[in-house]
Amino acid sequence: MLKVSDVVKTFYPGTPNEVRSLRGVSFTMEPGSFTNIIGTNGSGKSTMLNAVAGVFLVDSGQIELSGEDITGWSEHQRARRIGRVFQNPFSGSAPTMTVAENLALAARRGMRRGLGWSLNAALRGEIAERLKSLKMGLENRLDNPIGNLSGGQRQAITLLMATWLKPDLLLLDEHTAALDPRSADQVIRLTHEIVERDRLTTLMVTHSMQQAVSLGDRILMMHKGEIVADLSGAQKGRLRPEDLLGRFDELRRRDQLTPAVGEMLERLYV
Amino acid sequence: MLLLISALIYGLVFALLALGVYISFRIFHFADITADGSFALGGAATTAMLIAGWSPLVSTAVGFLAGMLAGASTGVLHTIFKIHGLLSGILVTTALYSINLRVLGRSNVSLSDAPTLSKFWADLLRRVLGASERHNLFGWMVGVQDLSNLFALTLLVGLLGTVLFLFLKTNLGTAMRAAGDNAQMIRALGASDKILLIFGLALANGLIALSGSLLAQCQEFADVQMGIGMVVWGLASVIIGESLVGSSRFGILIAGTIIGSILFRMMIAIALRCGLNPNDLKLITAVFVFLALVAPRWLKTLKSRFNTDLVGEADHAQGL
Numbered sequence: 322m323l324k325v326s327d328v329v330k331t332f333y334p335g336t337p338n339e340v341r342s343l344r345g346v347s348f349t350m351e352p353g354s355f356t357n358i359i360g361t362n363g364s365g366k367s368t369m370l371n372a373v374a375g376v377f378l379v380d381s382g383q384i385e386l387s388g389e390d391i392t393g394w395s396e397h398q399r400a401r402r403i404g405r406v407f408q409n410p411f412s413g414s415a416p417t418m419t420v421a422e423n424l425a426l427a428a429r430r431g432m433r434r435g436l437g438w439s440l441n442a443a444l445r446g447e448i449a450e451r452l453k454s455l456k457m458g459l460e461n462r463l464d465n466p467i468g469n470l471s472g473g474q475r476q477a478i479t480l481l482m483a484t485w486l487k488p489d490l491l492l493l494d495e496h497t498a499a500l501d502p503r504s505a506d507q508v509i510r511l512t513h514e515i516v517e518r519d520r521l522t523t524l525m526v527t528h529s530m531q532q533a534v535s536l537g538d539r540i541l542m543m544h545k546g547e548i549v550a551d552l553s554g555a556q557k558g559r560l561r562p563e564d565l566l567g568r569f570d571e572l573r574r575r576d577q578l579t580p581a582v583g584e585m586l587e588r589l590y591v
Numbered sequence: 592m593l594l595l596i597s598a599l600i601y602g603l604v605f606a607l608l609a610l611g612v613y614i615s616f617r618i619f620h621f622a623d624i625t626a627d628g629s630f631a632l633g634g635a636a637t638t639a640m641l642i643a644g645w646s647p648l649v650s651t652a653v654g655f656l657a658g659m660l661a662g663a664s665t666g667v668l669h670t671i672f673k674i675h676g677l678l679s680g681i682l683v684t685t686a687l688y689s690i691n692l693r694v695l696g697r698s699n700v701s702l703s704d705a706p707t708l709s710k711f712w713a714d715l716l717r718r719v720l721g722a723s724e725r726h727n728l729f730g731w732m733v734g735v736q737d738l739s740n741l742f743a744l745t746l747l748v749g750l751l752g753t754v755l756f757l758f759l760k761t762n763l764g765t766a767m768r769a770a771g772d773n774a775q776m777i778r779a780l781g782a783s784d785k786i787l788l789i790f791g792l793a794l795a796n797g798l799i800a801l802s803g804s805l806l807a808q809c810q811e812f813a814d815v816q817m818g819i820g821m822v823v824w825g826l827a828s829v830i831i832g833e834s835l836v837g838s839s840r841f842g843i844l845i846a847g848t849i850i851g852s853i854l855f856r857m858m859i860a861i862a863l864r865c866g867l868n869p870n871d872l873k874l875i876t877a878v879f880v881f882l883a884l885v886a887p888r889w890l891k892t893l894k895s896r897f898n899t900d901l902v903g904e905a906d907h908a909q910g911l
Contacts, residue, residue: 395783396779397784400779400780407775415772415776415777416773423769426776429762430780430781431780432781435763439765466839482780
């Protein structure tokens with residue numbers, strides 16, 4: 322279970338570049354639930370995900386995972402509990418190392434790394450087996466440097482790496498945004514399969530309204546560092562991508578209004 | 592022949608330096624200037640220990656450990672105190688210059704009266720081959736000292752190269768390579784890239800200091816200035832090795848780096864024999880590394896320009 326309480330994060334505080342990225346965000350995720358975060362650019366959706374992953378420490382508020390307060394944990398400490406897939410398909414794997422070596426690293430996520438061999442016959446067999454389940458023919462490329470694979474293939478492997486050891490929480494940061502449509506579909510299908518099979522608690526940031534309505538059981542809509550809508554259950558079931566786009570238009574209109582009105586008043590009275 | 596033997600011996604000694612530089616520059620992509628300081632530190636620490644009456648084995652081990660400490664310091668400055676990588680190395684190297692002077696007591700100390708590893712294995716060989724001072728090696732008469740250095744160093748460097756290769760295949764070694772390749776990825780997999788870098792730089796500088804320690808024992812003196820230019824020297828060996836083996840597999844690259852070090856030493860020996868002024872050595876080395884770094888890019892540009900020219904002509908021809 323993930324519990325985020327009143328999390329605040331301001332970047333460059335006290336400078337002209339000050340950005341109040343998270344202005345008191347709270348939400349709770351039940352075990353095995355799948356939540357999507359959507360929002361416009363700069364709404365704080367990726368910042369929210371990174372706050373949970375521990376990329377930076379939050380200014381105030383609390384983050385609890387599986388009943389433990391992880392607010393002060395560093396990124397690599399949290400990785401014991403959290404699996405991550407990044408937006409950039411090249412971020413999740415080490416390019417000059419082989420496919421098998423990358424997966425072997427993931428097979429020890431959060432565990433002690435001593436002087437035992439990182440790869441043995443049994444692990445290689447299991448790696449080939451699990452790669453086969455991706456149905457991408459990657460089981461024949463165990464010893465190729467992973468940098469030689471396409472973005473879609475690397476993202477599929479990163480997904481496999483993040484979930485190799487069942488994480489308490491799976492974080493997906495727009496993980497299909499940089500892929501071509503065909504690869505994106507493939508990775509989304511895989512995401513669905515793996516999350517369903519392992520009943521993973523999943524938090525996904527997405528730019529795609531289609532993905533937001535078709536995947537998962539809840540949508541959090543963020544705007545200017547706050548959650549402005551929380552849709553779940555029957556409410557989410559009825560949603561179409563157009564409904565979400567409509568809500569965004571509404572937000573945008575409200576934003577445009579305020580400075581424009583100010584300007585108008587200024588012209589009239591000053 | 593003597594020239595060749597001596598180049599082989601020193602090529603092997605410097606191969607450990609090259610392996611250290613390989614770890615920091617190629618595995619971690621970290622431009623680690625500490626090498627200049629830790630190389631001399633290895634020589635100085637071992638020499639001071641030998642003069643104080645410690646056994647060669649212990650003294651050499653202390654040299655190695657001192658180098659590890661220097662490397663770890665650079666790693667800590669960079670990761671914990673967030674100082675730029677190059678500057679971290681410069682700071683530690685600058686500090687080491689004073690430390691090396693303290694350790695050594697003065698700028699130059701002779702080891703001719705102290706027991707060294709080099710003398711130890713020469714005695715060993717004398718016991719095996721008899722008391723004669725010169726022996727026939729493939730038709731050449733070679734002194735016992737050179738012969739034993741050659742044997743022992745080949746064995747030692749081969750052994751350390753193999754150990755390094757095997758280490759890089761362990762869980763820890765694989766994590767180290769991943770930390771150099773993609774720090775974000777290894778963090779997301781639950782390992783601290785900072786600690787891996789600190790450990791990696793410690794290992795690299797341990798090897799570099801061991802190289803300095805062996806050099807001091809083979810040439811029977813240590814000098815606080817013996818480390819100057821060692822980064823570039825090691826880098827030259829790594830680059831020669833890479834172009835020689837033309838592979839990205841680290842096992843082959845380790846072998847290539849060792850061979851590169853020996854070849855580079857031979858090239859230098861031949862150039863010196865042909866009348867190169869020893870004072871120009873560092874300049875030549877720097878120019879060589881410069882050329883080795885930019886030549887591939889130049890060739891690429893030339894090639895693509897040549898190709899566009901051809902395409903242009905073809906278009907022109909078609910237009911006609």
